[in-house]
Structure formats: C-alpha cells, structure tokens
C-alpha cells in the first residue's frame with residue numbers, strides 16, 4: 268500500500284520529474300499536473316522505465332482553479348502537494364514581469380484555494396536561493412544561512428519571495444482558524460525549499476533536463492557547446508571579487524535535490540512544524556571557470572568560451588549553508604559536482620534531441636537492469 272498520495276505541480280519538468288521518481292521509489296502514489304509549457308510527457312515513460320510505476324497525469328494550467336478542483340475531487344487520497352509549476356527565466360522575468368506574477372503568484376493562489384477547499388494541508392514549495400539576492404551586502408552571510416535577510420534582485424526572485432509570504436500567511440491563518448473552531452490545526456504545514464543551482468541528469472543516461480527553447484543555466488549551455496549545438500559559452504563577467512574573477516555558485520545534483528523534497532515532505536507529515544525554510548545546497552562554492560574545467564575534463568577536450576560583461580541582477584556568491592537541512596531533515600548531498608558533470612555528459616551526448624528521440628538501445632536495456640554505462644557505451 269502507498270504511504271501517501273502527493274500531487275506534484277510541474278511534475279513533467281526537470282526537477283519535478285526527478286522528484287516524482289524519488290517519491291515513487293519511496294512508495295508514494297504520485298499525481299502530476301502540468302500544462303507542458305516547458306516539458307514533455309515522455310518524462311513519464313522514463314520514470315516508468317526506471318521504477319516500474321507511472322504517475323497519473325493531467326494536462327492542467329496551474330492558474331485554472333476549476334481544473335485543479337476536478338483533480339483533487341478525483342483523488343480524495345491526496346494529502347500533500349509539491350509545487351514546482353512556474354516560469355523560471357530570470358532575464359525574461361524583467362521583460363514580461365506581469366506574466367511571471369500571473370503564473371507564479373496567481374497560480375500559487377489558485378492552488379492554495381483549491382487545496383483548502385479539498386482539505387489538503389501540506390505544501391512543499393520550490394523556492395530559490397535567488398530570494399537572498401546579494402548576500403555579500405550583509406556581513407558574515409557566506410555561506411548563506413536561512414536567517415540571511417531576503418532581498419531578491421529581479422521579478423522572478425520577487426515572485427518566489429512573495430509566494431513564500433503567501434504560503435506563510437495562509438498556513439498561519441488556517442492554523443489559527445482551526446484552533447478557534449476547536450479543530451486539529453497541526454496538519455497545516457509548509458516547506459520553503461531554497462534551492463541553489465540544480466545540475467546533472469539521471470545516471471542511467473535516459474532521463475535529464477530537456478528545456479523547450481534556449482537553456483539559461485550554465486551546465487545545459489556547456490552541454491550544448493560540447494555537442495556542437497552552440498559555438499561557445501558566454502561568461503558574464505570575470506571582474507568579481509572571487510578567486511578567479513567569475514561568479515560563485517553552489518551546484519547540487521538533481522538526484523540529491525529530489526531526495527531533499529522527499530525528506531521535507533516526510534518531515535512535514537511527521538513533525539508538523541508549521542512553515543519552515545530550508546536551504547538545499549552542498550555548501551561547496553564553485554566558480555564559472557572551475558565548472559568549465561570540470562566539464563571539459565569529463566568531455567575530454569577544452570570547451571570554448573568568451574568573457575563578456577556582467578549580467579544585470581547577477582550576484583557574486585550564492586553558496587549555501589545547508590546545516591539546517593542536514594540536521595533537521597537528515598538530508599545532505601551525496602553526489603559531487605564531478606558526478607553531475609559525468610551524468611549530464613552521458614545524457615546530452617547520447618540524447619542530443621532530449622525527449623524528442625529514443626535513447627540508445629544499450630542505455631534502455633541497462634536502465635531496465637539498473638546498471639550505469641559509460642557515456643561512450645552506445
């Protein structure tokens with residue numbers, strides 16, 4: 268029997284699909300809603316190949332409260348939600364901010380309203396280290412702890428910090444209202460998961476990030492340079508106050524990140540903490556040049572790059588202090604940056620068209636047998 272049933276919004280996307288897999292592996296039942304704006308239903312097939320179980324899927328827009336109501340009504344066993352569905356391109360958020368507020372903030376309000384109508388009381392939310400903004404503006408905040416003051420520097424980050432406040436206010440109100448009515452209040456809980464930089468793919472080589480459009484994260488861009496789909500990587504600024512002048516980020520393997528969601532979900536269901544924020548990062552900072560070197564090593568030749576000016580809204584250092592998640596959730600990263608590079612290379616070199624192609628036969632067979640092949644095995 269399933270330990271519980273969880274609705275995952277944005278569950279066909281990059282982090283959502285890995286989280287669905289982690290939950291199914293831990294014997295949860297999974298229901299996904301996604302409008303496929305930036306993802307493919309093929310991810311459901313890959314989840315099924317890897318764990319032998321398939322999530323239920325509904326093509327639903329997160330802003331459509333009536334459609335969400337129907338999904339909850341069809342699955343009265345859902346007791347928790349993991350909420351990924353969002354627009355996430357930092358640069359684009361300054362060009363079309365209203366769309367970001369409509370989908371991210373408006374979509375979350377529709378979701379919370381629908382959850383409340385159906386008495387679904389736990390929410391795990393995809394926040395971001397972006398909510399901290401430039402943590403170097405405050406003394407002694409690198410690596411960044413959860414008590415670092417919030418200060419997002421772009422509309423995308425502001426949607427995330429607004430949603431954190433909305434979830435906090437909503438859970439608090441539901442707890443207070445339940446207390447007044449003499450009803451159990453502990454069941455209302457929220458986890459605000461502030462991710463650092465998700466990276467990597469499934470070690471099987473059959474599941475990974477497949478953004479529809481131009482990627483804007485460092486590793487997928489490097490992957491495109493390595494496969495020849497992109498001529499060179501643009502490095503935005505080499506005049507930061509870091510060891511080599513490029514910006515510092517904390518890369519976290521997507522398999523570890525998915526397990527972090529499982530740990531937070533279990534914590535909410537077992538410990539009823541109310542609303543709590545947790546950083547999900549490794550605690551290890553890596554510069555852009557260090558990342559280019561690490562990925563070049565895995566690919567086997569140097570990758571071309573060009574240094575250009577700084578990008579507006581970028582900050583010097585986003586390195587996590589993950590102590591709170593380590594201690595309270597019993598979670599820590601197990602995979603390294605080098606693992607992320609190897610797994611990404613296995614995925615992009617064997618699936619240059621992402622989910623728009625079948626993976627090589629040898630990889631499918633190995634995945635079914637739970638084996639990991641070298642990137643060059645096809």
Ligand SMILES: NC(=O)c1ccc[n+]([C@@H]2O[C@H](COP(=O)([O-])OP(=O)(O)OC[C@H]3O[C@@H](n4cnc5c(N)ncnc54)[C@H](O)[C@@H]3O)[C@@H](O)[C@H]2O)c1
Nearest residue numbers: 277280281282302303304305306328329351352353393395
């Ligand atoms: N990847 C990162 O670097 C990163 C870092 C921090 C936080 N996050 C957050 O994590 C979450 C997942 O990110 P990801 O990298 O997996 O991105 P993704 O684009 O792969 O996943 C988001 C999913 O949401 C879906 N979606 C978008 N708009 C929707 C709508 N209106 N209705 C229903 N579904 C919709 C997309 O189709 C996609 O499947 C997002 O909330 C993002 O902001 C991502």
